[in-house]
Amino acid sequence: MITRHPDTLDQDEQLQLKTLLGRCPELDTLADHVRDFAAMMVNLDGHLLDDWITAAQGTDLAPLRSFARSLLSDCDAVRNGLSLPYSSGVVEGHVNRI
16 A cells, blocks of 8 residues: 555555554655655656655665665666656566567
């Protein structure tokens, strides 16, 4: 439910998610970072990547810190992917189908 667009959650799922996030501060923190990253993808806001990585590395969540660190290994490509309107999604779909 965290990785889905909030508009696709029905009322029961929204309530379940709210309950889960209220009971687990770490999960709530993770959900905030996931939403921020998703917004960068949708809005092509790659210029926010460095701030997102800094914020993610400042958490107590080791897997999130590790993901943020891995983005640094090819930061220019990630930033371009989050900024430019080009996509290889169609090609990838054909490759996966084959």
